[in-house]
Amino acid sequence: MITIRINNESHQLDVTDDMPLLWVLRDILGLTGTKYGCGVAQCGACTIHIDGIPTRACQLPVSLIGDRHITTIEAIGNTREGARIQAVWLQNQVIQCGYCQSGQIMAATALLRDNPNPTDDDIDDAMSGNICRCGTYVRIREAIHQAANNA
Amino acid sequence: MKYFLLVFAVIMAISARSAQAQTDLIERGKTLFRAADCAACHLSSDGQTLSGGKAFPLPFGTVYAVNITPDRETGIGAYTDEQWLRMMRTGVDRNGRHLYPVMPYTSYTFLNDADTLAIKAYLFTLKPVQAKAPENRLPFPFNQRWVMTFWNWFNNPDRRMTTDPHRTPEWNRGAYLVEALGHCDQCHTPRNFMFGLSGKAYAGTVQVGWRAYNLTSDTEHGLGGWSDSELFEYLSTGYAPHRGPASGPMAEAIENSLRYLPAEDIRAMIVYLRSIPARPNGPQRGKRVPGASGENEDVGRHIFQQACMGCHLENGAGRQSDWGALKGAHSLSDPAATNIIGVLRTGTSIKTEHGKMAMPSFTKAYTPQELAAISEYVLGHFGGVKAQIEPDRFKN
Missing domain, CATH: 1.10.760.10 (Cytochrome c-like domain)
Structure with missing residues (x-):
């Protein structure tokens, strides 16, 4: 049995040690807001937070988490930065197809918390691991600037 | 009747004991097989059997790993104990043919009789697989196996390891694990002009396209700067904090061999590695030009x-x-x-x-x-x- 804490709730899991967290989230706990993209930590669609640090759930064996705290897209709106990012995302109509966007929001939230006033370069650096095939990058950048200005 | 029962009980007790001894032998053979990392070379490409086939591209041609499952025709099934000991120590196979020293018999020669035969006993419990290794691709004169006789004169110590009474039992165990079983020097010691191991023990070199690092006590290039706990973590898991992960052939050595060793064996290896005299060999760091971001x-x-x-x-x-x-x-x-x-x-x-x-x-x-x-x-x-x-x- 493995115990993990997700969005302030404790879960007892009967899974193999090497099961990636993404499988636990989607298939066992039904938290399907986190998406499966490439499966090799290259696209960012499955980004979640571990103690606030953006992490790819598809390459994270559940046994490595220990007592660190997981936050997923379902609960990111409960944080100050997460709520602000979600609000500016809606205002700017950032989303097109939406598949990558939960990962984008998780990455943007972490950026804003670490750096309340990011430059274009800071944004490119922090967001470059999150791929969007609709090409919403320009709107993502604008929305992050707006969230920072409203701080 | 009483007499008969007594005899029966004694026979049962003896056969139970010998069955237990056989199980123990096989278990010990498996442990030794792992410490000797036979799988590194002999594992098939699907990773399922020890039927060989892996290619070793060398400067003078390509040699293929053979089948070490107990198949009588294509594997090792027909080896007697005597033939096995000779092969593991002198590099001469059952049919009198010389092996190429890609097979590290120059290290396995240090193993004692009991351990060498325990490895055989374990291998003989595996499922025989019929698989013939591809023919080696070597040009003349390297395709002449008898030439190895001369190579062996210079490069095979052909002796068993003896206990050094001036050292601790832990050091001696470490020496046996590093030199005889682990054959660490086969990758980490530079080779001489005959492609045998040179005198620069553990100074590090490039093997099959990967750099095997300096394992001597040198602080800059070797292990002198590593703490015992860093070495322990690295050898048993393939990662140590601030030292990066093992990759390539070293990752394979950890995956197939080192991670199965008991903690006291890893500690003994560290004790031995610490005693290897420092050699300042290694890649020289290039000088960084400040601000020259091209x-x-x-x-x-x-x-x-x-x-x-x-x-x-x-x-x-x-x-x-x-x-x-x-x-x-x-x-x-x-x-x-x-x-x-x-x-x-x-x-x-x-x-x-x-x-x-x-x-x-x-x-x-x-x-x-x-x-x-x-x-x-x-x-x-x-x-x-x-x-x-x-x-x-x-x-x-």
Whole structure:
């Protein structure tokens, strides 16, 4: 049995040690807001937070988490930065197809918390691991600037 | 009747004891088989059987690993104990043919009789697989196996290891594990002009396209700067904090062999490794030119942020797991970039108690120019080393 804490709730899991967290989230706990993209930590669609640090759930064996705290897209709106990012995302109509966007929001939230006033370069650096095939990058950048200005 | 029952009981007791002895022997053989890392070479390409077939490209041709399952025709099933001991010590097979020293009999020769035969006993319990190894591809004169007679005169010590009474039992155990079973020197000691092991024991060298590092006590190039706990972590898991993960053939050695060793054996190996005299051999660090960030370095940085940061993070601390933590890895300050090129070209993986940790090959995703730019960037960013990497080194 493995115990993990997700969005302030404790879960007892009967899974193999090497099961990636993404499988636990989607298939066992039904938290399907986190998406499966490439499966090799290259696209960012499955980004979640571990103690606030953006992490790819598809390459994270559940046994490595220990007592660190997981936050997923379902609960990111409960944080100050997460709520602000979600609000500016809606205002700017950032989303097109939406598949990558939960990962984008998780990455943007972490950026804003670490750096309340990011430059274009800071944004490119922090967001470059999150791929969007609709090409919403320009709107993502604008929305992050707006969230920072409203701080 | 009473007499008969007594005899029966004695016979049963004896056969139970000998069955237990046989089980113990096989179990010990399995432990020794792992410590000797036979699987490193003899595992089939699907990783399921010890039927061999792996190619070893050497400077003078290609040699293939043979089948060591107990198949009588294509494997080792027909070996007697005597023939087995001769093969493991002198490199002469059952039919009197000389083996090539890719098979590390110059190390296994140090093993005692009981241990050598325990490995055989274990191998004989495996399922026989009929699989003939491909013919070696060697030009004249290397295809003349009898020539090895002369090579052996100079390069095979052909003796058993003896206990050094001036050293602790732990050191002696470590010596046996490192020199005889682990055959660490086969990769980590530079070779002489005959392609035998040179006198520069454990000074580090390049083998099959990967740099095997200096294991001597030298502080700059060797293990002198490593703490015991760092070495323990690295050898038993393939990762130590601030030392980076094992990759390539070393990751295989940990996956197939070292991670199964009991903790006291790993500690004994460390005690022995500490006693290897320092040799200051190793890649000389290039000098970094301050502020000289070329166009190539920007290309490298951008690709690193897109393709590498997902697992490694910009500061190299590793995102998903410790095995992605590059920071401090020896390979990142080697201006020749041998192992950086190795992992980018072929990828690398290691099985751990948390599952398989893997880095894919990137040659299908990026051009040789881009891969050279990434290599230069990581050398500068993590290793403080300025180097120019030829894109041709990424072409097959």
